[in-house]
Amino acid sequence: MAIINKYKNKKVEFEGIKFDSEMEKDFYLYLLKKYKKEDIIIQPSYTLLESFRDKEDKLIRAITYKADFEVLGVSYDVKGIVLPVFLLKEKLFKYKYPEKTLKVICKAPKYIGLEWIELSELKKIRKGKKEMKTSQKGIDLIKSFEGLRLQAYRCSANKLTIGYGHTSTVKEGMKITTIQAEELLKSDLKNFEEGVTRLVGLKIHQLMFDSLVSFAFNLGLGNFQKSTLLKKINPGNFEEASKEFLKWNRANGKVLEGLTRRRESEKNLFLQGFKELEINEITGKK
DSSP, rough: OOBBBSSSSOOOETTTTSSSHHHHHHHHEEEEHHGGGGGGSSSSSEEEOOOOOOTOOOOEEEEEEEEEEETEEEEEEOOSSHHHHHHHHHHHHHHHTTSSEEEEEEEOEEEEEOEEEEEEHHHHHHHHHOOOOOOHHHHHHHHHHOOOEEEEEEOOOOOEEEEEBOOOTTTOBBOOOOOHHHHHHHHHHHHHHHHHHOOOOOOOOOHHHHHHHHHHHHOOOHHHHHSSHHHHHTOOOOHHTTEEEEEEOEEETTTHHHHHHHHHHHHHHHHHHHHHHHHHHTTTEE
């Protein structure tokens, strides 16, 4: 029976060594490539506060902390999230062992170009992402597939629609002007731009953002939020994520040619943005 720890990770065993997670074992293999095996201390324990007796002579147990590894004076804790109890122990560790360094490590998203990264550095990168707006290229893509209809109609999903795919506040027989259609699109885009910015946890290229806004505009933020597409984007698995677009080409269970063409266009735009993102990383462009 697999043992689940407080981070909901399965404990694994490798060469007789028990690790709290698969990620911890992977980091051990990474350390083996860089250091001698005898230099790696596995699960070292540190006393943060000695045991003592209170005024009623009751024994108060010592507070200890167990890191995952220590290598040449640097302690490593491998985790994807940090709980409040760890933050307290981290402060006590730094106070008690000022000569040592404690690093919280996690797997790095592929777009960063590293195997591992300090969790604090990854958070800085993710916080650096700005709220983005759809470019003209993205708007043109959405317009080309939505089409412009100045009188209310029912789309393939049987929803009342008008303008460029606008579905809220639409009534039977409703008519609008081209200018009104542009204003409705601008208002609709704001909602999807904010949603994509909120859900995507890292910095992406403008064209990648455009493709995701188009995807969410067509399918809804709810579908985008629960999609494998988003789940693969946030760890930085962009190439794998691009393969998910074409899985969303059905309406009422039927494959539609128009949706297939739209997903292809979104996928291509996404990959174009990814390639430019890689070039920017290499050349140092922002």
